[in-house]
Amino acid sequence: MSIRVLVNGAGRMGQLAATILREHPDFILVGMIKRDDDLAAEIKKNSAQIVIDFTQAEAVLNNTRIIIETGAHPIIGTSGLLQNQVKQLQIRCTELGLGGLIVPNFSLAAILMMKYAKHISSYFSQFEIIEAHHSRKLDSPSGTAIRTAEMLAETPKILPPQKKQHETIPHARGATHQHIPIHSIRLPGVLAQQQVIFGGEGETLTIQYNTIDQRCYVAGILLACQKVSQLNELVYGLEHLI
Numbered sequence: 001m002s003i004r005v006l007v008n009g010a011g012r013m014g015q016l017a018a019t020i021l022r023e024h025p026d027f028i029l030v031g032m033i034k035r036d037d038d039l040a041a042e043i044k045k046n047s048a049q050i051v052i053d054f055t056q057a058e059a060v061l062n063n064t065r066i067i068i069e070t071g072a073h074p075i076i077g078t079s080g081l082l083q084n085q086v087k088q089l090q091i092r093c094t095e096l097g098l099g100g101l102i103v104p105n106f107s108l109a110a111i112l113m114m115k116y117a118k119h120i121s122s123y124f125s126q127f128e129i130i131e132a133h134h135s136r137k138l139d140s141p142s143g144t145a146i147r148t149a150e151m152l153a154e155t156p157k158i159l160p161p162q163k164k165q166h167e168t169i170p171h172a173r174g175a176t177h178q179h180i181p182i183h184s185i186r187l188p189g190v191l192a193q194q195q196v197i198f199g200g201e202g203e204t205l206t207i208q209y210n211t212i213d214q215r216c217y218v219a220g221i222l223l224a225c226q227k228v229s230q231l232n233e234l235v236y237g238l239e240h241l242i
Ligand SMILES: NC(=O)c1ccc[n+]([C@@H]2O[C@H](COP(=O)([O-])OP(=O)(O)OC[C@H]3O[C@@H](n4cnc5c(N)ncnc54)[C@H](O)[C@@H]3O)[C@@H](O)[C@H]2O)c1
Pocket: 008, 009, 010, 011, 012, 013, 014, 033, 034, 035, 036, 054, 055, 056, 057, 059, 076, 077, 078, 079, 080, 103, 104, 105, 106, 107, 137, 139, 143, 217
């Protein structure tokens, strides 16, 4: 039987998700929610089993809570959730035995970049993240950069940037998350890119992904829709499913 999926957010990513679901025989796209619609009412009215959220950072926490309380499986692609918020949402899903996914990046290249960057980080003690996105992106840094920093911060060897450094212009050294500097670039001509640069004695190592077409998200979105109802907790990162 086909699985009923609602898409929350009718922007670039929401429309991509809707197109994928319309073309796939395993899913029925039951609706696309816009900013002023009542999310809880639409989930119930359409008997949605899965809700994919591609909205914006200011709305994502509240949206995720609403989806969870209706009992639909959340797939959260929107960036902006902080680590403590993810933990709260995970606790609630575990209480309810509800499967869900928070996916900072659906692209295979980005997921592999995070996974191997984490592996490389155990050989270096200093590293920085540079991410670049199209100029229409509203939030900074990207969800992928935040997730990468959280994964790299688990390495025991990490050395935070030196406090003594003087910034002649404030923020010249970027923002820091979990002691890791993140530099965000917003430019036309770019879709999505990220580098992690590892620095050692007399050498650097750079790992980078580069997105040039939104089709890179298709396989990951489908995988998330296929797997989410088999989960009984809120999983953070698609790397756990591939
Ligand atoms: N996980 C990934 O792989 C991935 C990839 C690209 C973008 N993103 C993230 O997905 C989100 C959406 O990206 P986009 O490029 O589609 O942005 P977009 O600006 O094109 O679309 C966002 C849409 O959400 C709507 N919206 C805002 N608040 C809403 C609310 N409360 N309820 C319903 N709709 C609401 C806006 O009106 C807009 O139509 C961003 O946070 C972006 O960073 C994630």
